[in-house]
Amino acid sequence: MAAPVDCDLQGAAPRQAPGAPEGPARVLCDWGSSRLRAFLMLGGTLAERREGPGIGQLAQDSPAEALARVLAPWRTQQRLERIVLCGMAGSRNGLAEVPYVRAPATAAQWLAGAAAVRCGEDLLTLVPGIQAQNFRDVADVMRGEETQIFGALSLEPSLASGRQMMVLPGTHSKWVEVRDGRIARLQTYFTGELFDLLSTRSSLLRVGAAPEPDEDAFDVGLRNATRFDLAANLFEVRSAQLIEARSAGWARSLLSGLLIGAEVQSMLALRGAAGAPLTLIGDASLTVRYLRALISYGTDAHRLDGDRCVLAGLHAAAEFQES
Amino acid sequence: MAAPVDCDLQGAAPRQAPGAPEGPARVLCDWGSSRLRAFLMLGGTLAERREGPGIGQLAQDSPAEALARVLAPWRTQQRLERIVLCGMAGSRNGLAEVPYVRAPATAAQWLAGAAAVRCGEDLLTLVPGIQAQNFRDVADVMRGEETQIFGALSLEPSLASGRQMMVLPGTHSKWVEVRDGRIARLQTYFTGELFDLLSTRSSLLRVGAAPEPDEDAFDVGLRNATRFDLAANLFEVRSAQLIEARSAGWARSLLSGLLIGAEVQSMLALRGAAGAPLTLIGDASLTVRYLRALISYGTDAHRLDGDRCVLAGLHAAAEFQES
Numbered sequence: 001m002a003a004p005v006d007c008d009l010q011g012a013a014p015r016q017a018p019g020a021p022e023g024p025a026r027v028l029c030d031w032g033s034s035r036l037r038a039f040l041m042l043g044g045t046l047a048e049r050r051e052g053p054g055i056g057q058l059a060q061d062s063p064a065e066a067l068a069r070v071l072a073p074w075r076t077q078q079r080l081e082r083i084v085l086c087g088m089a090g091s092r093n094g095l096a097e098v099p100y101v102r103a104p105a106t107a108a109q110w111l112a113g114a115a116a117v118r119c120g121e122d123l124l125t126l127v128p129g130i131q132a133q134n135f136r137d138v139a140d141v142m143r144g145e146e147t148q149i150f151g152a153l154s155l156e157p158s159l160a161s162g163r164q165m166m167v168l169p170g171t172h173s174k175w176v177e178v179r180d181g182r183i184a185r186l187q188t189y190f191t192g193e194l195f196d197l198l199s200t201r202s203s204l205l206r207v208g209a210a211p212e213p214d215e216d217a218f219d220v221g222l223r224n225a226t227r228f229d230l231a232a233n234l235f236e237v238r239s240a241q242l243i244e245a246r247s248a249g250w251a252r253s254l255l256s257g258l259l260i261g262a263e264v265q266s267m268l269a270l271r272g273a274a275g276a277p278l279t280l281i282g283d284a285s286l287t288v289r290y291l292r293a294l295i296s297y298g299t300d301a302h303r304l305d306g307d308r309c310v311l312a313g314l315h316a317a318a319e320f321q322e323s
Numbered sequence: 324m325a326a327p328v329d330c331d332l333q334g335a336a337p338r339q340a341p342g343a344p345e346g347p348a349r350v351l352c353d354w355g356s357s358r359l360r361a362f363l364m365l366g367g368t369l370a371e372r373r374e375g376p377g378i379g380q381l382a383q384d385s386p387a388e389a390l391a392r393v394l395a396p397w398r399t400q401q402r403l404e405r406i407v408l409c410g411m412a413g414s415r416n417g418l419a420e421v422p423y424v425r426a427p428a429t430a431a432q433w434l435a436g437a438a439a440v441r442c443g444e445d446l447l448t449l450v451p452g453i454q455a456q457n458f459r460d461v462a463d464v465m466r467g468e469e470t471q472i473f474g475a476l477s478l479e480p481s482l483a484s485g486r487q488m489m490v491l492p493g494t495h496s497k498w499v500e501v502r503d504g505r506i507a508r509l510q511t512y513f514t515g516e517l518f519d520l521l522s523t524r525s526s527l528l529r530v531g532a533a534p535e536p537d538e539d540a541f542d543v544g545l546r547n548a549t550r551f552d553l554a555a556n557l558f559e560v561r562s563a564q565l566i567e568a569r570s571a572g573w574a575r576s577l578l579s580g581l582l583i584g585a586e587v588q589s590m591l592a593l594r595g596a597a598g599a600p601l602t603l604i605g606d607a608s609l610t611v612r613y614l615r616a617l618i619s620y621g622t623d624a625h626r627l628d629g630d631r632c633v634l635a636g637l638h639a640a641a642e643f644q645e646s
Contacts (some may be wrong), residue, residue: 033526056526131566139560139566172558186394188558190527197520201357203379203494204513229589230553231582234459235511236497243454261555266552280397 007290010081025078027071028314031055031089032144034171035065039311040074046311048074055088063095064119075232083124084318086310087144095119100141103132104182107150111320126316132176132186133304140186144310145174148281151313152304153181165276167267169260171196171288175267187261187270198259199252204237211249213256218289221257222296227266233258256289264293282306345576348396350402351431351637354378354412355467357494359389362634363397371397378411386418387442406642408468409633413449418442423464426455429507430473430543434643450640455499455509458593463509467633468497471604474636475627476504482536488599490590492583492609493520498590500599510593512586521582522575529561534572536579541612544580550589579612587616605622605629 026041036052052070055063067089074080090098099143101113113128129143145168153160160181168174171192199205237255240246246254251312268274277302278294280287287303294301343490349364359375375393378386383475389414397403412420424436436451446627452466467493483504491497494515522528547559560578569577590598601611601624610626617624637641 136555136557139562140558141565187555189554190557191554193525194557196332197525199522202513202516227551227552229585229593231455231457231512231514231517231586232510232515232589234513235463237463239462242464262552263554266555270552281544323542 016104023125025074026318027074027080028311028318029067029085029089030081030144030147030310030314031085031094032087033057035236036070037307037310038070038118040078042078043108043317044315047223051141052072055091055094062090063089063093067095068120071169078160080122082318083122084127084314084321085124086127086314086317089164090115090128094126095124096126098126098128100131100143101128103130104179104184106182106277106315107153108320110146110183111317114285114317114321125313125317125321128185130186132183134187135185140188141177141188142174142188145176145185147313147317148309149176149178149183149313150307150316151309152281153178154316155304155309155312159279161318163276165267165278167280167290168306168313169280169290173263187267189266191259191263195256195259198234198237199255204234204255204258205248205252206247207240207252211247211252214253217246217250217253218257218292221259221291222256222261223257224254225258225261225265227262227269229263230288257293260289260293263296264290264297268297268299279300279304281309310312333578347404348397349408349641350397350403350543351471351634351641352390352406352412352454352639353409353410353412353467353633354390354408355410356380359393360630361393361399361472361489361522362637364638365401367638373397378414378417386412386416390418391443402616403645405529405641406445407450407644408447409450409637409640411468413438413451417449418447419449421451423454423466424451426453426509427507428453428641429501429505431643433469433473433506434640437640438556448640448644450637453509454507455506455511456592458508460522463511465499465509466512468578468638469497469506470636471629471632472499472501472506473639474632474634475602475604476501478627478632478635482602486599488590488601490601490613491629492603492613501565510590512589514582518579518582521557521560522578527557527578528571528575530563530571530575533572537573537576539592540569540573540576541580541615542590542619544577544582545584545616546580547577548581548584548588550592551591553585554579580616583594583612583616587613587620591622601625602627604632 017246028039030037032054033056034054038050039046040048050070053101060067088094096117098115101110115126117124117126130146134140151165164178167175173189175187175190206296240251280301280303283306291301351362355377356379357377361373362369363371372392375389381389411417419440421438424433438449440447440449453469457463467626472489487501489499491574496512496514498510559632560574563574602615603626606629614624
């Protein structure tokens with residue numbers, strides 16, 4: 001790990017409360033574009049969690065100020081021994097830019113790329129993202145998902161042997177090939193952001209508050225989805241309303257099925273991606289939709305909770321720093 | 324043509340100026356979602372043009388009021404004998420909803436579906452859109468492009484024989500198969516709107532004012548484009564900036580090449596779509612980009628100016644009403 005650099009803490013960070021009870025405490029943070037999730041760990045168990053704004057949502061505050069604000073209540077009671085962060089915290093717009101570690105990378109190679117950043121009185125550990133070639137041999141990147149993946153490998157050591165495909169649905173879905181515990185290849189799909197843009201800002205749909213998902217429409221989307229000709233297939237979302245008089249809510253779930261279906265069919269068809277056991281990592285609401293797609297195309301997947309995986313990955317990072 | 328219906332003219336339309344010089348005058352209008360273009364024709368020649376808001380942009384005004392406002396200056400000088408409109412003017416949100424004519428349709432079958440709409444003292448002619456199956460046998464629709472296509476056929480009668488493919492790039496690009504002068508099939512691509520959403524509202528790009536197109540980047544996009552896996556390929560626009568340190572302007576032209584390339588490759592590959600002579604209809608700025616894509620994939624196309632075609636189509640509609 002390189003020598004500590006200073007983060008840009010313009011505001012006054014709350015100092016340790018003088019009379020606060022002593023006690024070793026770790027803070028593990030997953031700080032993405034859209035939210036910060038901080039976990040207070042006492043003696044290896046999760047004591048409390050707090051949320052804050054994502055790196056992409058900071059308006060007035062610097063990242064250091066935003067972090068200080070979220071951690072302040074814990075400081076009055078605990079001395080925060082170690083603070084470890086993954087995700088966009090280590091990006092150009094975060095606390096400090098941590099270079100990507102290049103694949104293939106084991107957990108140890110990944111953690112060797114972590115950066116120590118002094119932030120007020122704290123010494124933060126920022127874990128790096130990973131850069132890997134995608135399945136078309138173009139460079140691709142992730143920040144945060146690698147922590148969930150290495151966390152999954154520590155939770156389920158059987159995943160660290162042979163060829164495995166980890167699937168992390170989200171704003172930018174990641175399909176990550178792991179070979180014998182090494183992150184090898186990485187393919188990003190723009191699916192989640194595309195769904196948000198198309199369902200809220202396009203002429204395809206005019207819906208008010210997000211309606212309840214319609215499983216029937218989602219399944220029609222999965223059936224009609226192909227990895228081909230997405231810009232043509234999208235227009236069927238509009239035709240369904242104009243010609244078949246479907247509701248906008250129905251069409252929204254159709255769009256979800258078309259986009260998730262196109263992503264899943266695309267990955268299942270890519271040379272070199274097929275054949276490996278699949279593990280879905282994330283929130284249940286999203287992994288269940290991907291599982292439905294996978295099953296409808298004749299395959300299956302193991303599911304792991306995203307929070308559990310990220311905590312395990314950040315825990316491993318904290319242990320690595322102390323070893 | 325059905326009996327006239329009344330349009331919803333809530334405001335006061337300017338009346339014929341009592342002392343205005345007499346003289347037969349036609350107004351031909353192409354009224355789409357994003358703009359109204361009105362052409363004053365005197366004795367068969369274009370005398371003047373005026374622009375107004377698109378059907379999708381009307382805030383305070385009803386469509387009838389917006390039309391009255393645009394035509395008012397002409398009324399003080401001319402008696403407007405006939406007003407013919409195509410495009411979203413005939414949609415649910417326009418002056419009156421005119422049902423789609425179903426393909427296959429000749430120009431005469433299309434014009435038989437026109438509607439007469441009384442609007443204040445005017446009797447307007449609203450031409451219909453066309454509904455046709457797409458190349459995946461799903462219903463697809465257009466409003467306005469059919470007028471350009473039948474206009475092209477009247478300008479160049481050779482296009483009315485055999486199998487022809489008309490390509491109308493735009494917000495919603497249309498590829499239209501014409502067989503012996505009949506509109507037969509229709510495929511919409513969401514390309515233009517997708518480009519607008521992705522280049523102005525997504526995490527792929529952060530550009531201020533639209534930069535000059537970069538031909539090199541556009542060509543890289545054309546080379547990397549495929550009809551497969553669009554949601555994966557899009558992420559290369561971000562990687563180009565993050566990893567290859569390309570400018571946002573460069574990446575914007577890359578995105579344009581990827582999207583136009585995906586559309587063109589998709590249509591060239593679709594069963595039943597390939598092999599017909601191609602005619603590009605539209606503004607030169609856009610048809611030239613599509614031509615560049617077609618040529619880079621080993622094919623070629625004839626180009627026609629969109630305004631010339633729409634005027635010819637509206638002129639044919641006016642003649643049809645008077646015959």
